[in-house]
Amino acid sequence: MLGTHGRGLAKRVFTAPARALARMGVRANHVTIAGTTLTVILSAALLAPGYWAAGAISLGVVLFADSLDGTIARLTGESSHFGAYLDATLDRVGDGAVFGALVFSFTNLPAGWMRTWLLIAGLITMVGVATVPYAKARAEAEGAHASVGIAERTDRLVIALVAAGLTGFGLSMWLVVIAMTWLAIATAITVFHRTVVVYQQLQAR
Numbered sequence: 001m002l003g004t005h006g007r008g009l010a011k012r013v014f015t016a017p018a019r020a021l022a023r024m025g026v027r028a029n030h031v032t033i034a035g036t037t038l039t040v041i042l043s044a045a046l047l048a049p050g051y052w053a054a055g056a057i058s059l060g061v062v063l064f065a066d067s068l069d070g071t072i073a074r075l076t077g078e079s080s081h082f083g084a085y086l087d088a089t090l091d092r093v094g095d096g097a098v099f100g101a102l103v104f105s106f107t108n109l110p111a112g113w114m115r116t117w118l119l120i121a122g123l124i125t126m127v128g129v130a131t132v133p134y135a136k137a138r139a140e141a142e143g144a145h146a147s148v149g150i151a152e153r154t155d156r157l158v159i160a161l162v163a164a165g166l167t168g169f170g171l172s173m174w175l176v177v178i179a180m181t182w183l184a185i186a187t188a189i190t191v192f193h194r195t196v197v198v199y200q201q202l203q204a205r
């Protein structure tokens with residue numbers, strides 16, 4: 001949902017920096033690898049130990065720059081099948097780092113129902129975060145399309161990082177409880193939604 005609207009914004013923001021980087025010889029694949037490396041480092045160094053405000057802000061900037069590689073590829077006319085594969089595959093590593101670090105940070109909360117629930121919702125969300133894009137990629141391997149759902153990548157990252165960031169700035173922990181509960185439910189709904197859409201397409205053949 002947010003991704004559809006966000007792409008136009010990202011294009012406006014990143015066209016000039018992408019052109020400058022391309023002139024300096026930076027290639028799209030370099031940016032893809034650097035972005036993932038930074039995402040893993042920031043997740044482990046800031047989100048996992050509980051520095052949620054700093055983690056959310058820095059990861060928000062790095063993840064927002066996820067469009068930079070695609071923009072460079074398009075500007076230089078070097079968009080490639082391998083680039084698309086690398087971009088989507090490394091996104092799984094970045095997502096695993098962000099959500100894994102958040103779940104890890106929940107283990108440091110005081111024992112009680114809130115910690116238990118956050119761990120359960122966080123683990124369900126981690127499965128959902130991996131299954132939603134897999135459903136789409138597998139559908140495309142069968143010649144179908146599954147670009148639907150309420151929990152696309154941008155939605156998932158914005159909800160998790162905004163909730164953790166605001167809680168890190170002192171707002172109620174309930175924000176993170178609501179966000180993780182929503183993500184556990186919304187990713188499950190999206191997998192179901194995609195499965196129905198793909199079933200309909202494949203039955204209609």
Ligand SMILES: CCCCCCCC/C=C\CCCCCCCC(=O)OC[C@H](COP(=O)(O)OP(=O)(O)OC[C@H]1O[C@@H](n2ccc(N)nc2=O)[C@H](O)[C@@H]1O)OC(=O)CCCCCCC/C=C\CCCCCCCC
Nearest residue numbers: 003006028029060063066067069070073079080083084165
């Ligand atoms: C007080 C409260 C403050 C809260 C503020 C924050 C509110 C934020 C709310 C909404 C912001 C919404 C912004 C969303 C923007 C997202 C833009 C977007 O979705 O763009 C898509 C990108 C990129 O996707 P992808 O990688 O798939 O596409 P590419 O364009 O890169 O191209 C792919 C094709 O290109 C070719 N190619 C690519 C690479 C390569 N090496 N070779 C190639 O050839 C190939 O053909 C490919 O197919 O997706 C994203 O950006 C991911 C989403 C990340 C969004 C994170 C945004 C974080 C926002 C906020 C978090 C901040 C929290 C701070 C809280 C602090 C509280 C005070």
Ligand SMILES: O=P([O-])([O-])O[C@@H]1[C@@H](O)[C@H](O)[C@@H](O)[C@H](O)[C@@H]1O
Nearest residue numbers: 087088091132133136152153154
């Ligand atoms: O997760 P999701 O929004 O369904 O699927 C997304 C794909 O649309 C995108 O092409 C890919 O680059 C991302 O890695 C991502 O995962």
Ligand SMILES: [Mg+2]
Nearest residue numbers: 066067069070
């Ligand atoms: Mg990208």
